[in-house]
Amino acid sequence: MPEDDALMHILxxxxxSGSQRVMVEVAGLCKDFGAHRVLDNIHLTVDPGEVIAxxxxxxxxxxxxxxxxxxxxxxxxxxxxxxxxxIDAFRKITRxxxxxxxxxxxxxxxxxxxxxxxxxxxxxxxxxxxVLKRSREEADxxxxxxxxxxxxxxxxxxxxxxxxxxxxxxxxxxRALALEPELMLFDxxxxxxDPELGLEVLNVMQELATAGMTMIVVTHEMHFAESVSxxxxxxxxxKIIEEGPSVQVMRSPHSERAKQFLGAVLNR
Amino acid sequence: xxxxxxxxxxxxxxxxxxxxxxxxVTGASLFLGIPLGxxxxxxxxxxxTWLKLPSLSVVEIGRGASILVLLQFVYFGMPSVGLTFSxxxxxxxxxxxxxxxxxxxxxRAGLESxxxxxxxxxxxxGMTRLDILRIxxxxxxxxxxVPALLGFSILMLQASSLAFVVALPELMSKAQLxxxxxxxxxxxxxxxxxxxxAVCIPATIVVGFLExxxxxxx
Ligand SMILES: Nc1ncnc2c1ncn2[C@@H]1O[C@H](COP(=O)(O)OP(=O)(O)OP(=O)(O)O)[C@@H](O)[C@H]1O
Ligand SMILES: [Mg+2]
Numbered sequence: 001m002p003e004d005d006a007l008m009h010i011l012x013x014x015x016x017s018g019s020q021r022v023m024v025e026v027a028g029l030c031k032d033f034g035a036h037r038v039l040d041n042i043h044l045t046v047d048p049g050e051v052i053a054x055x056x057x058x059x060x061x062x063x064x065x066x067x068x069x070x071x072x073x074x075x076x077x078x079x080x081x082x083x084x085x086x087i088d089a090f091r092k093i094t095r096x097x098x099x100x101x102x103x104x105x106x107x108x109x110x111x112x113x114x115x116x117x118x119x120x121x122x123x124x125x126x127x128x129x130x131v132l133k134r135s136r137e138e139a140d141x142x143x144x145x146x147x148x149x150x151x152x153x154x155x156x157x158x159x160x161x162x163x164x165x166x167x168x169x170x171x172x173x174x175r176a177l178a179l180e181p182e183l184m185l186f187d188x189x190x191x192x193x194d195p196e197l198g199l200e201v202l203n204v205m206q207e208l209a210t211a212g213m214t215m216i217v218v219t220h221e222m223h224f225a226e227s228v229s230x231x232x233x234x235x236x237x238x239k240i241i242e243e244g245p246s247v248q249v250m251r252s253p254h255s256e257r258a259k260q261f262l263g264a265v266l267n268r
Numbered sequence: 269x270x271x272x273x274x275x276x277x278x279x280x281x282x283x284x285x286x287x288x289x290x291x292x293v294t295g296a297s298l299f300l301g302i303p304l305g306x307x308x309x310x311x312x313x314x315x316x317t318w319l320k321l322p323s324l325s326v327v328e329i330g331r332g333a334s335i336l337v338l339l340q341f342v343y344f345g346m347p348s349v350g351l352t353f354s355x356x357x358x359x360x361x362x363x364x365x366x367x368x369x370x371x372x373x374x375x376r377a378g379l380e381s382x383x384x385x386x387x388x389x390x391x392x393x394g395m396t397r398l399d400i401l402r403i404x405x406x407x408x409x410x411x412x413x414v415p416a417l418l419g420f421s422i423l424m425l426q427a428s429s430l431a432f433v434v435a436l437p438e439l440m441s442k443a444q445l446x447x448x449x450x451x452x453x454x455x456x457x458x459x460x461x462x463x464x465x466a467v468c469i470p471a472t473i474v475v476g477f478l479e480x481x482x483x484x485x486x
Binding site: 070072095099102103105106107109111113114115116117126127130131175176179 | 383385386388389390391392393394395396397399403404407408
């Protein structure tokens with residue numbers, strides 16, 4: 001399928017001036033829920049075009065890390081830079097800064113979170129109109145093209161409830177891509193899906209990765225982590241316990257805790 | 269029987285002028301009170317104490333004081349501080365207050381029924397808070413409230429009979445007036461009940477229809 005170069009044109013140009021720079025920089029990130037420290041001094045950098053898989057046991061703080069990166073959760077301490085916008089936990093963030101910060105970031109949720117009262121086409125178009133100020137015609141044209149790319153051109157006029165989970169997740173990906181993000185965050189995008197349907201979604205994600213999108217993917221798909229991502233991060237108890245090139249981390253981790261975790265999931 | 273029908277035919281025009289007023293005062297109170305209820309529901313959700321405290325008092329007084337007390341407070345009480353309202357205005361003010369207070373709770377429940385993930389999806393897409401409210405939350409939350417709002421509206425129409433205490437010549441006042449002249453209370457109140465029911469029963473059917481229709485896509 002000639003999908004790869006078709007997705008190319010919707011991605012930000014990799015040759016633009018800022019592209020040499022690290023795209024995401026997380027420094028000293030902590031998150032507390034009451035007395036419970038869920039993220040403990042996280043440091044992380046992501047280069048443009050890099051695909052990072054985050055794995056780790058349940059409750060280790062993977063989702064919280066992802067949600068801090070687009071400020072769905074406010075960090076308790078630390079700084080995060082995405083593209084040219086930086087925020088610091090100790091400074092009050094204005095509403096305008098918040099919107100500017102989120103502008104280059106797309107997110108895909110485990111439970112899709114499509115808008116059930118809007119048609120598939122409106123789901124993909126609405127934020128383009130409101131955030132990018134595109135006209136309805138323009139937005140719809142982009143949406144149809146993206147839906148075509150994720151294999152759902154025929155679903156444009158349906159409502160989300162009439163689509164399978166795998167289809168809904170691909171619509172959610174199209175919805176995020178429509179805003180031309182530079183960074184895509186995925187929080188267990190296939191966990192709510194049957195393996196077969198999950199595969200449809202993973203294929204779309206793989207195409208995106210090949211097309212050069214910068215991605216941070218929280219996943220339980222060990223195959224995706226090993227074969228698609230460039231780098232794997234293993235988290236436990238709010239800390240990064242292992243980090244490195246995917247194959248190395250998956251096959252020969254250094255720390256005992258990581259060996260233990262991988263042993264448990266790979267032998268399942 | 270013929271006699272009763274004849275009595276009904278004679279009283280109906282008077283009752284209908286009263287009923288028109290009942291519907292008018294109820295309609296005005298709902299028309300003003302429900303949007304106010306929405307505003308109260310929204311300001312109770314904010315973190316700002318400046319919005320929250322006044323809203324909370326309006327809601328608690330509106331729900332705590334009986335509607336009859338509110339009504340007499342406005343009609344008989346306010347003139348002592350120099351504010352005199354006609355009986356129609358008094359009823360509208362008191363009923364609007366009551367409507368705003370009760371519907372704010374109904375609307376709040378509707379808005380809270382929208383899953384948190386919907387708001388988060390809007391935020392992740394970079395939509396403004398107002399857009400999220402307008403495009404994501406209200407279109408999903410308000411339909412949930414519609415049946416309860418209509419149910420409340422029916423109650424308000426029936427409660428509008430309380431307006432007779434401030435001498436508003438609505439349906440109930442008219443019925444009592446005719447009754448005190450003819451003493452034929454039985455057929456009279458039967459007809460009055462039929463008139464209330466003629467609006468309330470179809471409204472109840474519409475509620476059921478709306479409930480089904482609005483839940484279609486979910
Ligand atoms: N809003 C919240 N309030 C309080 N505690 C929370 C909140 N969100 C998450 N937590 C806690 O933070 C810890 C990390 O949660 P998180 O969802 O980030 O884990 P996770 O690694 O994504 O797990 P899973 O694999 O189950 O999705 C958990 O102990 C969780 O109970
Ligand atoms: Mg999680």
